[in-house]
Amino acid sequence: MRRILILLATLGSLGLIVGAYGFQYIGGLTPCDLCWPQRYGHFAAIAAGALALVIMPRLFSFLAGLGVLFSGLVAIYHSGVERFWWEGPSTCTSAPVAGLSAEELMEQIMNAPLVRCDEIAWDLFGLSMANYNVMASLTLAGMFFYASRLPR
Structure with missing residues (x-):
């Protein structure tokens, strides 16, 4: 049972990464500064989940759970x-424009990031990719943590 949970959760993280890169390279949605760290946790979970299938399943499934958490x-x-x-x-949200001179406003525009974190680039049923990642990541974390508690 533990191996199945670890395998499913690891494949879940892999699926989320494949989906994120699909949206990026096929769908043309460039990730913002807050999208990247969400991917890092899944990369860690994939590596730790793969190790959990081979050695020290309790430790590595717990570490994988921390990654997706x-x-x-x-x-x-x-x-x-x-x-x-x-x-x-401040690296990926817009700043207020009230009280700025024309030069200050132009500087703010020119220094603005290409992709803003406070704009929803894609949604389905009113939920953004970040919203779906919350649900998926917490579910996968629960699976990894539960697997780390199971006896042999």
């Missing part, structure tokens, strides 16, 4: 930025 937490933060619940990092 990290991705889910970043996705929660990203979702809040997209919904304007809180402000995102």
Whole structure:
């Protein structure tokens, strides 16, 4: 049972990475500064999940769970930025324009990132990719953590 859970969760993270790169390279959606760290957690989970299938399944499935949990937490933060619940990092959100001179406004425009974190580039049923990553990552983290607790 443990091996099946680890395999399914690892394949789930792999599927999310393939999907993210599909949206990027086939769909033309360039990732923002908050999209990249969400991928890193899944990369870590894929590596740790693969190791868990071979050696020390309790340790590596727990580490894989931490990887996707990290991705889910970043996705929660990203979702809040997209919904304007809180402000995102200055590297990928827009700044207020009130009170700026023409030169300051032009400088702000010229230094603006190509892809903003506070704009939803794609959604399905009113949910963004970050929203879906929250649900998927937390589910996968639960699977990895549960697998790490199972006896041989």
